[in-house]
Amino acid sequence: xxxxxxxxxxxxxxxxxxxxxxxxxxxxxxxxxxxxxxxxxxxxxxxxxxxxxxxxxxxxxxxxxxxxxxxxxxxxxxxxxxxxxxxxxxxxxxxxxxxxxxxxxx
Numbered sequence: 439x440x441x442x443x444x445x446x447x448x449x450x451x452x453x454x455x456x457x458x459x460x461x462x463x464x465x466x467x468x469x470x471x472x473x474x475x476x477x478x479x480x481x482x483x484x485x486x487x488x489x490x491x492x493x494x495x496x497x498x499x500x501x502x503x504x505x506x507x508x509x510x511x512x513x514x515x516x517x518x519x520x521x522x523x524x525x526x527x528x529x530x531x532x533x534x535x536x537x538x539x540x541x542x543x544x
Contacts, residue, residue, distance in 0.1 A: 447472055448500060448517045448524060451542035456535065468539060470500075477502055500524075515539075 452468040467482040470490075477493025477500055493502035501514045515526040524539040 448477075448495065451544070452524065452539040453542045454526070454537040454539045456537050466537070467542065 448470050449472040450470060452470065453465060454468075455463050455465050458464050464484055469479040469482070470477060470493075471479045472495055475495050477490065477495050479490045479493070479502075480487050481490065481504055482488075488504045488506060490502045490504055494500065498517045498519070499515070500517065501512070503513070504511050509531060511528060511530050513526050513528040515524050517524045522541045526537050526539055528535045528537070
């Protein structure tokens with residue numbers, strides 16, 4: 439018997455809005471590229487573009503790391519095919535954040 443891992447294609451442009459430390463909302467843009475179980479791409483914020491590293495995809499689950507100001511920020515996520523959205527949990531220096539990504543139709 440042969441088993442195949444089904445990888446959901448989360449590749450493409452995604453967008454979310456999060457609340458900053460100053461209380462103001464700002465937009466994050468994600469560009470995900472998937473090659474097998476490898477996830478690459480970038481995250482763009484008002485401070486600029488940051489490449490994704492250590493990205494992995496396993497079915498509907500994915501994870502990646504970005505480095506910002508010398509800190510590694512780890513994120514894990516789940517792709518929801520029914521709504522074409524994804525939930526992402528991020529740990530930044532012990533502070534945990536959840537954001538809801540929507541596929542960017544632009």
